[in-house]
Amino acid sequence: MNKDAREQLADDVGANLPYLRRYARALTGSQDSGDTYAIATLEAILSNPDQYEGGSDAKVALFRSFHAIWTTSGAVFGNDSDVTGIARKARDHLSKLTPNTREALLLHTVEEFSPAEVAKVMDAPLEEAQELINIAYAEMSQHVSGRVMIIEDEAIISMDLESIVADMGHRVTGIARTRDRAVQLAGEESADLILSDIQLADNSSGIDAVNDILGVQGDLPVIFITAFPERLLTGQGPEPAFLISKPYTEAQVKSAVSQAMFFSSTETLRA
Incomplete structure:
Protein backbone atom coordinates (compact mmCIF):
# COMPACT_ATOMS: atom_id res chain seq x y z
CA MET A 1 0.00 0.00 0.00
CA SER A 141 -41.63 -4.82 21.21
CA GLN A 142 -42.60 -7.71 23.47
CA HIS A 143 -40.54 -6.28 26.32
CA VAL A 144 -42.49 -5.14 29.37
CA SER A 145 -43.59 -1.52 29.40
CA GLY A 146 -41.93 0.92 31.77
CA ARG A 147 -41.73 4.49 33.05
CA VAL A 148 -39.67 7.00 31.07
CA MET A 149 -38.47 10.45 32.15
CA ILE A 150 -37.60 12.92 29.39
CA ILE A 151 -35.03 15.68 29.91
CA GLU A 152 -35.34 18.01 26.90
CA ASP A 153 -35.65 21.80 26.69
CA GLU A 154 -37.12 22.09 23.16
CA ALA A 155 -40.90 21.80 23.41
CA ILE A 156 -41.47 20.34 19.94
CA ILE A 157 -38.80 17.67 20.44
CA SER A 158 -40.00 16.76 23.94
CA MET A 159 -43.58 16.40 22.67
CA ASP A 160 -42.38 14.23 19.81
CA LEU A 161 -40.35 12.02 22.14
CA GLU A 162 -43.28 11.72 24.53
CA SER A 163 -45.53 10.62 21.66
CA ILE A 164 -43.04 8.01 20.41
CA VAL A 165 -42.47 6.59 23.88
CA ALA A 166 -46.20 6.48 24.64
CA ASP A 167 -46.92 4.72 21.33
CA MET A 168 -44.46 2.03 22.41
CA GLY A 169 -46.56 1.35 25.50
CA HIS A 170 -44.35 3.17 28.01
CA ARG A 171 -45.56 5.85 30.42
CA VAL A 172 -43.81 9.21 30.60
CA THR A 173 -43.31 10.33 34.21
CA GLY A 174 -42.66 13.91 33.17
CA ILE A 175 -40.58 16.29 31.07
CA ALA A 176 -37.80 18.46 32.51
CA ARG A 177 -36.21 21.45 30.76
CA THR A 178 -33.42 22.07 33.30
CA ARG A 179 -31.06 20.10 35.55
CA ASP A 180 -32.82 21.22 38.72
CA ARG A 181 -36.25 20.29 37.41
CA ALA A 182 -34.97 16.89 36.29
CA VAL A 183 -33.67 16.13 39.78
CA GLN A 184 -36.94 17.33 41.30
CA LEU A 185 -38.99 15.24 38.89
CA ALA A 186 -36.92 12.14 39.64
CA GLY A 187 -37.59 12.66 43.33
CA GLU A 188 -41.33 12.77 42.73
CA GLU A 189 -41.48 9.49 40.80
CA SER A 190 -38.73 7.09 39.87
CA ALA A 191 -38.34 6.08 36.24
CA ASP A 192 -37.15 2.89 34.55
CA LEU A 193 -35.40 4.84 31.77
CA ILE A 194 -34.08 8.37 31.26
CA LEU A 195 -34.12 9.98 27.82
CA SER A 196 -31.94 13.11 28.00
CA ASP A 197 -30.68 15.95 25.87
CA ILE A 198 -27.15 17.23 26.59
CA GLN A 199 -27.60 21.03 26.56
CA LEU A 200 -30.59 22.29 28.54
CA ALA A 201 -32.61 25.51 28.66
CA ASP A 202 -30.66 27.35 31.36
CA ASN A 203 -27.30 26.20 29.97
CA SER A 204 -27.21 23.42 32.53
CA SER A 205 -26.10 19.94 31.51
CA GLY A 206 -28.25 16.91 30.89
CA ILE A 207 -25.21 14.81 31.74
CA ASP A 208 -24.98 16.43 35.17
CA ALA A 209 -28.71 15.97 35.69
CA VAL A 210 -28.46 12.28 34.88
CA ASN A 211 -25.46 11.80 37.15
CA ASP A 212 -27.33 13.54 39.97
CA ILE A 213 -30.29 11.21 39.53
CA LEU A 214 -28.20 8.06 39.25
CA GLY A 215 -26.28 9.09 42.34
CA VAL A 216 -29.50 8.83 44.31
CA GLN A 217 -31.47 6.14 42.50
CA GLY A 218 -28.67 3.86 41.36
CA ASP A 219 -28.42 1.96 38.09
CA LEU A 220 -30.88 3.08 35.38
CA PRO A 221 -30.69 2.84 31.60
CA VAL A 222 -30.01 6.20 29.97
CA ILE A 223 -30.27 7.40 26.38
CA PHE A 224 -28.54 10.66 25.47
CA ILE A 225 -29.56 12.78 22.48
CA THR A 226 -27.08 15.17 20.86
CA ALA A 227 -26.31 16.91 17.60
CA PHE A 228 -22.61 16.13 18.06
CA PRO A 229 -22.22 12.44 19.00
CA GLU A 230 -18.56 12.35 18.00
CA ARG A 231 -17.80 14.75 20.88
CA LEU A 232 -19.03 12.17 23.35
CA LEU A 233 -17.30 9.18 21.76
CA THR A 234 -13.68 10.06 22.29
CA GLY A 235 -12.47 7.10 24.31
CA GLN A 236 -11.17 9.47 26.99
CA GLY A 237 -13.63 8.45 29.72
CA PRO A 238 -16.94 6.76 30.51
CA GLU A 239 -19.43 7.02 27.67
CA PRO A 240 -23.15 6.40 27.21
CA ALA A 241 -24.14 3.05 25.80
CA PHE A 242 -27.11 4.56 23.99
CA LEU A 243 -26.59 7.73 22.01
CA ILE A 244 -28.99 9.18 19.42
CA SER A 245 -27.86 11.81 16.94
CA LYS A 246 -29.96 14.87 16.15
CA PRO A 247 -31.90 15.07 13.93
CA TYR A 248 -33.21 11.64 14.89
CA THR A 249 -35.81 9.38 13.32
CA GLU A 250 -38.70 7.67 15.05
CA ALA A 251 -37.13 4.29 14.29
CA GLN A 252 -33.90 5.35 16.02
CA VAL A 253 -35.73 6.39 19.17
CA LYS A 254 -37.80 3.20 19.26
CA SER A 255 -34.73 1.06 18.74
CA ALA A 256 -32.71 2.85 21.40
CA VAL A 257 -35.55 2.76 23.94
CA SER A 258 -36.12 -0.93 23.32
CA GLN A 259 -32.40 -1.65 23.49
CA ALA A 260 -31.90 0.37 26.66
CA MET A 261 -34.85 -1.26 28.40
CA PHE A 262 -33.72 -4.66 27.20
CA PHE A 263 -29.98 -4.51 27.80
CA SER A 264 -28.99 -1.55 29.91
CA SER A 265 -25.47 -0.55 30.86
CA THR A 266 -25.42 2.90 32.37
CA GLU A 267 -21.83 4.04 32.56
CA THR A 268 -22.46 7.76 32.16
CA LEU A 269 -20.37 10.73 31.23
CA ARG A 270 -18.74 12.71 33.99
CA ALA A 271 -18.36 16.40 33.32
Whole structure:
Protein backbone atom coordinates (compact mmCIF):
# COMPACT_ATOMS: atom_id res chain seq x y z
CA MET A 1 0.00 0.00 0.00
CA ASN A 2 1.49 3.34 -1.06
CA LYS A 3 1.55 6.52 1.02
CA ASP A 4 -1.57 8.03 -0.55
CA ALA A 5 -3.51 4.84 0.04
CA ARG A 6 -2.37 4.69 3.67
CA GLU A 7 -3.42 8.28 4.22
CA GLN A 8 -6.82 7.60 2.67
CA LEU A 9 -7.22 4.53 4.86
CA ALA A 10 -6.41 6.59 7.95
CA ASP A 11 -8.93 9.25 6.92
CA ASP A 12 -11.66 6.69 6.20
CA VAL A 13 -11.20 4.82 9.47
CA GLY A 14 -10.76 7.96 11.55
CA ALA A 15 -13.95 9.54 10.27
CA ASN A 16 -16.05 6.49 11.10
CA LEU A 17 -14.33 5.19 14.23
CA PRO A 18 -16.55 7.13 16.69
CA TYR A 19 -19.62 5.45 15.20
CA LEU A 20 -18.02 2.01 15.30
CA ARG A 21 -17.24 2.56 18.98
CA ARG A 22 -20.84 3.65 19.60
CA TYR A 23 -22.12 0.53 17.88
CA ALA A 24 -19.70 -1.79 19.69
CA ARG A 25 -20.55 -0.13 23.00
CA ALA A 26 -24.29 -0.61 22.56
CA LEU A 27 -23.86 -4.09 21.12
CA THR A 28 -21.75 -5.46 23.97
CA GLY A 29 -23.27 -3.39 26.77
CA SER A 30 -19.80 -2.48 28.00
CA GLN A 31 -17.44 0.32 27.07
CA ASP A 32 -14.41 -1.87 27.76
CA SER A 33 -15.73 -4.81 25.75
CA GLY A 34 -16.85 -2.57 22.91
CA ASP A 35 -13.47 -0.88 22.71
CA THR A 36 -11.71 -4.24 22.79
CA TYR A 37 -13.57 -5.27 19.65
CA ALA A 38 -12.97 -1.88 18.02
CA ILE A 39 -9.23 -2.09 18.72
CA ALA A 40 -9.11 -5.64 17.39
CA THR A 41 -10.78 -4.39 14.21
CA LEU A 42 -8.20 -1.63 13.76
CA GLU A 43 -5.35 -4.07 14.35
CA ALA A 44 -6.77 -6.46 11.76
CA ILE A 45 -7.06 -3.67 9.20
CA LEU A 46 -3.54 -2.38 9.86
CA SER A 47 -2.04 -5.87 9.67
CA ASN A 48 -3.69 -6.58 6.33
CA PRO A 49 -4.80 -3.25 4.76
CA ASP A 50 -5.20 -4.76 1.30
CA GLN A 51 -8.20 -6.73 2.58
CA TYR A 52 -9.97 -3.53 3.65
CA GLU A 53 -12.69 -2.63 1.16
CA GLY A 54 -12.82 1.14 1.57
CA GLY A 55 -13.65 3.66 -1.12
CA SER A 56 -17.14 5.18 -1.24
CA ASP A 57 -18.43 2.70 1.36
CA ALA A 58 -15.81 3.39 4.02
CA LYS A 59 -18.25 3.06 6.92
CA VAL A 60 -19.64 -0.19 5.55
CA ALA A 61 -16.10 -1.53 5.10
CA LEU A 62 -15.12 -0.66 8.67
CA PHE A 63 -18.23 -2.25 10.16
CA ARG A 64 -17.79 -5.28 7.91
CA SER A 65 -14.26 -5.73 9.28
CA PHE A 66 -15.66 -5.45 12.80
CA HIS A 67 -18.31 -8.08 12.14
CA ALA A 68 -15.78 -10.53 10.77
CA ILE A 69 -14.06 -10.40 14.16
CA TRP A 70 -17.31 -10.25 16.14
CA THR A 71 -18.71 -13.42 14.58
CA THR A 72 -15.50 -15.43 14.64
CA SER A 73 -15.03 -14.62 18.33
CA GLY A 74 -18.44 -16.02 19.16
CA ALA A 75 -20.18 -12.63 19.60
CA VAL A 76 -19.38 -12.39 23.31
CA PHE A 77 -21.47 -9.82 25.19
CA GLY A 78 -18.90 -8.80 27.80
CA ASN A 79 -17.57 -10.76 30.75
CA ASP A 80 -20.26 -12.64 32.68
CA SER A 81 -18.30 -12.40 35.93
CA ASP A 82 -18.58 -8.61 35.79
CA VAL A 83 -22.31 -8.52 35.08
CA THR A 84 -24.71 -7.78 37.92
CA GLY A 85 -28.08 -6.17 38.56
CA ILE A 86 -30.16 -5.08 35.59
CA ALA A 87 -27.34 -5.94 33.20
CA ARG A 88 -27.50 -9.53 34.45
CA LYS A 89 -31.24 -9.60 33.83
CA ALA A 90 -30.65 -8.19 30.36
CA ARG A 91 -28.08 -10.90 29.67
CA ASP A 92 -30.75 -13.46 30.43
CA HIS A 93 -33.08 -11.74 27.98
CA LEU A 94 -30.36 -11.74 25.32
CA SER A 95 -30.03 -15.50 25.49
CA LYS A 96 -33.63 -15.75 24.27
CA LEU A 97 -33.19 -13.51 21.23
CA THR A 98 -32.99 -14.89 17.72
CA PRO A 99 -29.27 -14.85 16.76
CA ASN A 100 -28.06 -11.77 14.86
CA THR A 101 -31.30 -9.80 15.26
CA ARG A 102 -29.88 -7.28 17.71
CA GLU A 103 -26.92 -6.56 15.45
CA ALA A 104 -29.20 -6.05 12.45
CA LEU A 105 -31.49 -3.72 14.38
CA LEU A 106 -28.65 -1.54 15.67
CA LEU A 107 -27.02 -1.35 12.26
CA HIS A 108 -30.26 -0.38 10.56
CA THR A 109 -31.72 2.08 13.06
CA VAL A 110 -28.93 3.61 15.12
CA GLU A 111 -26.20 3.52 12.45
CA GLU A 112 -28.70 4.16 9.63
CA PHE A 113 -27.47 1.46 7.27
CA SER A 114 -29.93 0.41 4.59
CA PRO A 115 -31.02 -3.26 4.60
CA ALA A 116 -28.66 -3.79 1.67
CA GLU A 117 -25.77 -2.30 3.65
CA VAL A 118 -26.71 -4.34 6.72
CA ALA A 119 -26.55 -7.43 4.52
CA LYS A 120 -23.07 -6.46 3.31
CA VAL A 121 -21.81 -5.70 6.83
CA MET A 122 -23.14 -8.99 8.17
CA ASP A 123 -22.16 -10.93 5.05
CA ALA A 124 -25.73 -12.18 4.62
CA PRO A 125 -28.29 -12.23 1.78
CA LEU A 126 -30.48 -9.14 1.58
CA GLU A 127 -33.63 -11.14 2.35
CA GLU A 128 -32.05 -12.55 5.50
CA ALA A 129 -30.91 -9.12 6.70
CA GLN A 130 -34.39 -7.67 6.23
CA GLU A 131 -35.95 -10.61 8.05
CA LEU A 132 -33.53 -10.18 10.96
CA ILE A 133 -34.53 -6.52 11.25
CA ASN A 134 -38.22 -7.43 11.22
CA ILE A 135 -37.73 -10.15 13.85
CA ALA A 136 -35.77 -7.74 16.04
CA TYR A 137 -38.57 -5.19 16.01
CA ALA A 138 -41.10 -7.87 16.93
CA GLU A 139 -39.00 -9.38 19.73
CA MET A 140 -38.03 -6.07 21.27
CA SER A 141 -41.63 -4.82 21.21
CA GLN A 142 -42.60 -7.71 23.47
CA HIS A 143 -40.54 -6.28 26.32
CA VAL A 144 -42.49 -5.14 29.37
CA SER A 145 -43.59 -1.52 29.40
CA GLY A 146 -41.93 0.92 31.77
CA ARG A 147 -41.73 4.49 33.05
CA VAL A 148 -39.67 7.00 31.07
CA MET A 149 -38.47 10.45 32.15
CA ILE A 150 -37.60 12.92 29.39
CA ILE A 151 -35.03 15.68 29.91
CA GLU A 152 -35.34 18.01 26.90
CA ASP A 153 -35.65 21.80 26.69
CA GLU A 154 -37.12 22.09 23.16
CA ALA A 155 -40.90 21.80 23.41
CA ILE A 156 -41.47 20.34 19.94
CA ILE A 157 -38.80 17.67 20.44
CA SER A 158 -40.00 16.76 23.94
CA MET A 159 -43.58 16.40 22.67
CA ASP A 160 -42.38 14.23 19.81
CA LEU A 161 -40.35 12.02 22.14
CA GLU A 162 -43.28 11.72 24.53
CA SER A 163 -45.53 10.62 21.66
CA ILE A 164 -43.04 8.01 20.41
CA VAL A 165 -42.47 6.59 23.88
CA ALA A 166 -46.20 6.48 24.64
CA ASP A 167 -46.92 4.72 21.33
CA MET A 168 -44.46 2.03 22.41
CA GLY A 169 -46.56 1.35 25.50
CA HIS A 170 -44.35 3.17 28.01
CA ARG A 171 -45.56 5.85 30.42
CA VAL A 172 -43.81 9.21 30.60
CA THR A 173 -43.31 10.33 34.21
CA GLY A 174 -42.66 13.91 33.17
CA ILE A 175 -40.58 16.29 31.07
CA ALA A 176 -37.80 18.46 32.51
CA ARG A 177 -36.21 21.45 30.76
CA THR A 178 -33.42 22.07 33.30
CA ARG A 179 -31.06 20.10 35.55
CA ASP A 180 -32.82 21.22 38.72
CA ARG A 181 -36.25 20.29 37.41
CA ALA A 182 -34.97 16.89 36.29
CA VAL A 183 -33.67 16.13 39.78
CA GLN A 184 -36.94 17.33 41.30
CA LEU A 185 -38.99 15.24 38.89
CA ALA A 186 -36.92 12.14 39.64
CA GLY A 187 -37.59 12.66 43.33
CA GLU A 188 -41.33 12.77 42.73
CA GLU A 189 -41.48 9.49 40.80
CA SER A 190 -38.73 7.09 39.87
CA ALA A 191 -38.34 6.08 36.24
CA ASP A 192 -37.15 2.89 34.55
CA LEU A 193 -35.40 4.84 31.77
CA ILE A 194 -34.08 8.37 31.26
CA LEU A 195 -34.12 9.98 27.82
CA SER A 196 -31.94 13.11 28.00
CA ASP A 197 -30.68 15.95 25.87
CA ILE A 198 -27.15 17.23 26.59
CA GLN A 199 -27.60 21.03 26.56
CA LEU A 200 -30.59 22.29 28.54
CA ALA A 201 -32.61 25.51 28.66
CA ASP A 202 -30.66 27.35 31.36
CA ASN A 203 -27.30 26.20 29.97
CA SER A 204 -27.21 23.42 32.53
CA SER A 205 -26.10 19.94 31.51
CA GLY A 206 -28.25 16.91 30.89
CA ILE A 207 -25.21 14.81 31.74
CA ASP A 208 -24.98 16.43 35.17
CA ALA A 209 -28.71 15.97 35.69
CA VAL A 210 -28.46 12.28 34.88
CA ASN A 211 -25.46 11.80 37.15
CA ASP A 212 -27.33 13.54 39.97
CA ILE A 213 -30.29 11.21 39.53
CA LEU A 214 -28.20 8.06 39.25
CA GLY A 215 -26.28 9.09 42.34
CA VAL A 216 -29.50 8.83 44.31
CA GLN A 217 -31.47 6.14 42.50
CA GLY A 218 -28.67 3.86 41.36
CA ASP A 219 -28.42 1.96 38.09
CA LEU A 220 -30.88 3.08 35.38
CA PRO A 221 -30.69 2.84 31.60
CA VAL A 222 -30.01 6.20 29.97
CA ILE A 223 -30.27 7.40 26.38
CA PHE A 224 -28.54 10.66 25.47
CA ILE A 225 -29.56 12.78 22.48
CA THR A 226 -27.08 15.17 20.86
CA ALA A 227 -26.31 16.91 17.60
CA PHE A 228 -22.61 16.13 18.06
CA PRO A 229 -22.22 12.44 19.00
CA GLU A 230 -18.56 12.35 18.00
CA ARG A 231 -17.80 14.75 20.88
CA LEU A 232 -19.03 12.17 23.35
CA LEU A 233 -17.30 9.18 21.76
CA THR A 234 -13.68 10.06 22.29
CA GLY A 235 -12.47 7.10 24.31
CA GLN A 236 -11.17 9.47 26.99
CA GLY A 237 -13.63 8.45 29.72
CA PRO A 238 -16.94 6.76 30.51
CA GLU A 239 -19.43 7.02 27.67
CA PRO A 240 -23.15 6.40 27.21
CA ALA A 241 -24.14 3.05 25.80
CA PHE A 242 -27.11 4.56 23.99
CA LEU A 243 -26.59 7.73 22.01
CA ILE A 244 -28.99 9.18 19.42
CA SER A 245 -27.86 11.81 16.94
CA LYS A 246 -29.96 14.87 16.15
CA PRO A 247 -31.90 15.07 13.93
CA TYR A 248 -33.21 11.64 14.89
CA THR A 249 -35.81 9.38 13.32
CA GLU A 250 -38.70 7.67 15.05
CA ALA A 251 -37.13 4.29 14.29
CA GLN A 252 -33.90 5.35 16.02
CA VAL A 253 -35.73 6.39 19.17
CA LYS A 254 -37.80 3.20 19.26
CA SER A 255 -34.73 1.06 18.74
CA ALA A 256 -32.71 2.85 21.40
CA VAL A 257 -35.55 2.76 23.94
CA SER A 258 -36.12 -0.93 23.32
CA GLN A 259 -32.40 -1.65 23.49
CA ALA A 260 -31.90 0.37 26.66
CA MET A 261 -34.85 -1.26 28.40
CA PHE A 262 -33.72 -4.66 27.20
CA PHE A 263 -29.98 -4.51 27.80
CA SER A 264 -28.99 -1.55 29.91
CA SER A 265 -25.47 -0.55 30.86
CA THR A 266 -25.42 2.90 32.37
CA GLU A 267 -21.83 4.04 32.56
CA THR A 268 -22.46 7.76 32.16
CA LEU A 269 -20.37 10.73 31.23
CA ARG A 270 -18.74 12.71 33.99
CA ALA A 271 -18.36 16.40 33.32
